[in-house]
Amino acid sequence: MIQDKIFNKTLLIIATLFLLLILGIFITLIIFSLPSWQEFGLSFLWQTEWNPVRNEFGALPFIVGTLLTSFIALFLCAPFSLSLSFFLGEYCKKGVFFQTLKGGIELLAGIPSIIYGFWGFFVLVPQIRRFQLYLIDLRMRTETGSIQEKLLEALEIVPYGVGILAAALILSIMIIPFAASLGQEVISMVPQDLKEAAYSLGATRFEVIKKVIFPHARSGILAGIFLALGRALGETMAVTMVIGNRNILTWNILNPANTMASLIANEFPEASDPIHLASIIQVGLWLFIVTFIINLCGKLIIHKMNYKE
């Protein structure tokens, strides 16, 4: 049938175009970042200087900023989202309460990140600033030469409010609904008969969770962590608004910094020098590669899990 051939060909062409789209994205990123590659080579990744005036570009401050915010956020949100997933996946599995909670969490996961950023900027950041002022005040009042004084001195607190801590907090709040609904699905997938077998042996619910559900859902939870991490790494707006956008390498979480994504959001519109633009795009390329690898790990774990069952 000629029409069948046309139909199949059309589908094939669309799928091929899709493939070309991806290829196009990748190639575009490489081509546009070429000047920066030629200038700095791989040392781009560990140079700490990012100076558009002197045309010196190194991405380390942003790599550190990205890793710090993402991992702190992940660490902060893990106990909460795990609790929610256990609560929804095991303790409260049906009924009106479950429906509202589950529906609510899915809706919250859909709230645009700009809104979290906006809220963070106007509510969270002033609170952090007050905390920093309190610390400074504390330093003034402690005796000179005491250990506390030295400790507070070492923190080099400047009451910006904005900074890595604010970004990590906002990120973790944002990720909770996403991670919790992933986790809930994984945990509710644990077969009922396995749990019943354990209950029939006289296990308490805690023991069932610890000995049956957790081991069974472990790889799923791990996959969820990877997917949540992928989201945190690439998140732009919420972070841009509260991180302070400073291009200096820092490990102090009370300091302003920049992540790879927030750097692009901030400097891309203003970059006029070709090498500056190319360096920003190279940061984008690395972000693209890193999130891809993280997501791929998550997907592979899920795939393996499905295959096993």
Place this chain on the structure above:
Amino acid sequence: MKEKNIRRRLIKDRLFLILIGVLSLTALIPLIFILGYIFRNGIRVINWDFLTQLPQPVGEETAGGIVHALVGTIIIIGLSFFLAVPFGIGTGVYLSENRNTRFSVIVRLCVDLLMGVPSIVVGIIAYAWIVRFQGFSALAGSIALSILMIPMVVRGTEETLNLIPPSYKEASLALGVPYYRTMLKVIIPSGFGGITTGVLLALARIAGETAPLLFTALGSNFLNVNIFKPMHTLPLLIYDYATSPYKEWHHIAWGASFVLVIFVLVLNIISRLVIKKWKIQF
């Protein structure tokens, strides 16, 4: 077993439940707080003028409104819809019809890849492909958003079609219906509910995207319907106004946040209703 041991196990069990409950509730508090904050601050500035007027220069008596961003959001989202849906559904149908060929495994990998791409990177792409030649435009923004939307539509379509039992296809073929007609008239319509849900959820997500629009659609304080010119959308306006130094503009940003949240919630709720209404029993 000893009495004491059992009691200890039961206490442990109870403690764990309390821990889970407390942590779960704590997790919800900031989320509810954020929503409450947006609603309280947003509802204060919402009125008819807010939805139908253009913004006024700072210092005027009335703060003006966000009609330009509302129109812009609808135009940009609508355009992305038309760009992404045929592409996404086509690829989804292809993947569900050719499940295990090497080509479709590669395509599926690319869907995953695109799904996780940070949206800001997509903004760079749209800049490089379009803005460099044409200047900032709503069209460039739509293209960026449609790139984000395509993998979601592909995934929704593929998963829906995979759930349709092969016997429907066979029943149609056994009636002497050619393959392409079987697909177009039986299989794809049977998956209509699921595919629509996927599309609506994708729309809800791109409606809130800001990052890829920063250097594509750029934003404009005039009411503009020309897709080759810069245009504001709600999230872009929120970013612009929230980072401005003017208090009046902050109020507008709160109002716009409220409208955006409602918009996204409504899309989410509609997609749920679609699942219920067009849920097909197989």
Place this chain on the structure above:
Amino acid sequence: MENSILTIKNLDAYFGKTQVLKNINLSFPYKKVTAIMGPSGCGKTTLIRCLNRMHELTADADYGGSIFLGDVNIFEKNPITLRRHIGMVFQRPNPFPNMSIYENVLAGYTLNGIRLTRLERDSIVQDALQKAALWEEVKNHLNKKGTFLSGGQQQRLCIARALAVKPDIILFDEPTSALDPRATTHIEELIEELKKTVTIVMVTHNIAQAARVSDYTAFLYMGELVEYNSSERIFTVPKDKRTEEYLTGKFG
């Protein structure tokens, strides 16, 4: 044999490298019910799916030999037009979920893009549903979705759908295996009635059903045609030892 409408000559069928049918020779008499029975995995479903060329739709499926409808080899015909002459009813009832009862009956026309007047449509629907003994039950709900019917009703709707395009032959692939006993009886009575107008080929793994419904019975075992005769003879005096063992429940 009297008046056969469909004749199979030296038919082989394969899935990849496994041969599932070996040199089958068989002819189906006009306006009679022929049952194909055998233990599961014997190739009976493959055989029936060769008759309307559905077998070749499976990936890596292959076949050899020929099947004659009248004097035309169906493998040289266009499968699309062939399938309009040879209808099929499947194991599980499968009315199209996106169509109403009315639209389901007409699916063979509408899906092929054939335009009918309102009057023609109404009469085709009524006629097919009456023949499928479903008209009385659904005549006031024609616009409801077919999936709201009970399993037995759904299967009769599928029969009506197959009948509506006025085929010469209808293939039934274990049509009652997903139904309860009452619905099964209903379908069996219907098949009895239908042979006045069409030739029927039916696959079943239910020996009693084959005995009740069919005029002729073919017994298939490990991809080979073991015995083919009038049902009366096969169930009373089977010639082959394997048939006898199967009928007495020694295997299967």
